[in-house]
Amino acid sequence: MDKDSEGSTIDTTLNFEAADSVTSRRSDDVRPMMGNEAMARGAWEAGVQVGAAYPGTPSTEIMEFLSAYPEADVRAQWATNEKVALDVAIGASFAGARALSVMKHVGLNVASDSLMSQTYIGVNGGLVLIVCDDPGIHSSQNEQDTRLYARLAMVPCLEPSDAQEALEFTRLAFTISEEFDTPVLVRSTTRLSHTRSLVEVGERSDIEPTGFKENPHKNVMIPSNARTQHPRLIEREEKLKTYFENSELTKWEKGDKDVGIVTLSTSYVYVKEVLPDASILKLGSSWPLPSNIISEFSRSVKRLIVVEELEPIVEREILSMGIKAEGKAFFPRVGEFSPEVIRDGLETAGILQKQKNKLNIDITPTVRPPVLCAGCPHTSSYMAVKSLDARVAGDIGCYTLAAVEPLQAIDTCVAMGSSIAVATGMAKAGTETKPIIATIGDSTFLHSGIPPLIDAVYNDVNITVILLDNHTTAMTGGQDHAATGRSLRGDETHRVDFEQIVNACGVDWVRIADSYDLANMYQTFREAVEFKGVSVVISDRPCVLDPVKIRGETLVVNQSNCVACQACMNLGCPSLVWSDEMYDGHHKVKIDAETCIGCALCAQLCCTDSISALPKSK
Amino acid sequence: MNKQEKPNSITNVLIVGVGGQGVIMVSKVLARLCQRHGFDVKQSEVHGMAKRGGVVFSHVRFGEKIWSPTVSEGNADVLLALEWAEALRWLHYLKPKTGTFIADTQHIVPPFACLKRHRGAEQRYAQETPEEIVSQVAKGYALDATGIATELGNFRVSNTVLLGTLSTALAFDEADWRDTLAELVPPKTIDTNLEAFQKGRDWVEEVKKTPKKEKNTKKPNKIAPYQQQVKIQNDIQQDLIPVITAAWCKGCDICVKMCPERCLKLNTKEVVELVEPERCTGCRICEWLCPDFAIDVVKVPTPLNEEASKSKPASLPETV
Structure with missing residues (x-):
């Protein structure tokens, strides 16, 4: 096939090698792999040469695993945000290399701008985006369904159901991308990404990069070119449909004719668990749908049920084909699926009998939310913020945990990098009598916090920005970024200087404060708020977990001095708990020696000087 | 296996x-x-x-x-x-x-x-x-x-x-x-x-x-949650309330900033006031931190009746 020519001449004969790449396994090499690891392996086997990602749970490990392969095979990197990551991959694809970009579902919101144009352009080297959704919102700000983006961009969306398929689908995605001249989405979910199961691995195929192909009509999206490319997308949709009709990605499992289930992704394994004898049509891609086989399948069963997590995308598509189907009447549109959810749904549908099989012990579970770590430098920043009685726009990161008890220091949290512009808007509204503060982490600031800071200075608002610099991307497990001075592979590289950037944005009032010096933090923040205009405080202390675990002298509370005011407990430090002793009806405090790292923030808050280092045993 | x-x-x-x-x-x-x-x-x-x-x-x-x-x-x-x-x-x-x-x-x-x-x-x-x-x-x-x-x-x-x-x-x-x-x-x-x-x-x-104890088939009486603590609470028939000596307060607002329950505020005369007494837990932080000894946390009787205790303070002492 000549990809040099215009997209409209795509070859529709489907006898290319994609089909064997699904089956070419080396059954002698079976390894337990996490879904994320399997996707990285799949990309590597497909001969990927460039990979770029911004970390985000549950997708983070994919690029980390990819970077474990030799650099000669694949250049893997952290990008400053998801759009940059996708653009890097797009560039590599233009240059003729197979390229991968990885992000979490909300990351695609950031990168979508590039995706919507690139789908018109198509690809030179295979271009694959792995996007990991988070149904159930384990660690995200929403549970949007990435499959809606696939429809919007008119690109195929492959949905593996387990780690083996994760590897195979990712590998195949590159072939589909090149054959159909389209970016391809591979959609994972938290459950798939973080489940370890046995995977048969294959070999890396050596793909010779083709080099850049000059074709301005295809590669430069100006209106005249875009107009001619759009009809190509409609045509491509038809070809993909035909492909999925015949592809072994679409699997028809013959079984009980009373109920036919159309399903895909991890929903498939839950259906197999709960209703092993049903007739199943397992789709490999949620867009575009193979309508002929679906219609044939629907005729072969008495009742057609669609089982899909989150939005009823497949269900509505099937209904629009004029086929009778049920789905969201029985299965929720929110939250994560599980065998229990599928069973409940099938019980409601009258397909399964009610089953009661649970231990009957009434227990009130202990509330145990995630908390900031013992010694976390963010705690002191928010203690100081709280003292200002300010309106606080928060952002995304560990420090979002400061929104809950006992700190309760954040009023809003929207999306990555939103805080500064949200603070600007609150100031512009003119309704707020309290000082207005934005708090943002180092990695989030680099991700998308710089343009809003420029905007705040440009529009002359009176806000204070607290840049919480803990020298790592902590929330996702301690990944490097442009201000750590290390690359994804751990090589030394340029280190961004925050003070310089902030100055260059036009901020006149910048201070760096040591997060472990509480009095200084209170004082600096107070001065920052008093400054009229944009002021920036950089709270500077490394994360206690990454890149190195910090451990100092363990502290202890002198029980005879403690007056149980619990001032220290305002930090929310998990090492501080009630002791058995009481003072005047209040619980005294003790420090858990196993977890205390000796940051001494509690000692600085103690009214009676009862907290000191544990006497050293000689 | x-x-x-x-x-x-x-x-x-x-x-x-x-x-x-x-x-x-x-x-x-x-x-x-x-x-x-x-x-x-x-x-x-x-x-x-x-x-x-x-x-x-x-x-x-x-x-x-x-x-x-x-x-x-x-x-x-x-x-x-x-x-x-x-x-x-x-x-x-x-x-x-x-x-x-x-x-x-x-x-x-x-x-x-x-x-x-x-x-x-x-x-x-x-x-x-x-x-x-x-x-x-x-x-x-x-x-x-x-x-x-x-x-x-x-x-x-x-x-x-x-x-x-x-x-x-x-x-x-x-x-x-x-x-x-x-x-x-x-x-x-x-x-x-x-x-x-x-x-x-x-x-x-x-x-x-070790020989098996006879299996207890009867559901043991569940310890009523917090029973013990409720007892302690009933023993405490007094509440702690900060009393502010206005003349000694110079409005430094240390207590306002450090109060964990945010129940203190400076009034228009730059003197601290207890504005939300129902949130005060009597932790005494304000008393400990006041550089001018302007705050005393004192005990006041609490009514035993639960309904009445909700509408505390029953008898908040006048600010001196």
């Missing part, structure tokens, strides 16, 4: 605990062991919040062919808990008639359990006792694994002690368990881990030797 002996059955193990305890390590050892015996195995966990002291769980399922990566409620053959409150949180996953319950009795009290500052406040931690739970499950082991590990000189191997206990509930060879464990732990810690593993097994042997 191998495929031939157990052809079609599936074993479900749920391993739970708190971030940093080594839940994932235990499940990795088990998963590797299952793989070695030719089983299909799926191990599912959720990362992200785990490091930050939150709830951690790992589902391990093995058998001829495994579909769902997660165990359904009421279907766990074994529930292994590294912490007591977590054991209770996941108890409903256990198979009611045949499930084996293994739990460390140690308490890791979350900071959330100690947040209420008022006098006689109760700790919000599970009230159920090990005896109570063990008597209600098919097979139950509640042991002080952390205590055993601490005796060995490293409290962190409590997960391996429990792994030893788990090994008696699943039909794999002891030698295989030991090999797999040695393969997966850091080389320096192999000896300690193997010793801890043995302690976990020994503990079960001991329990089996």
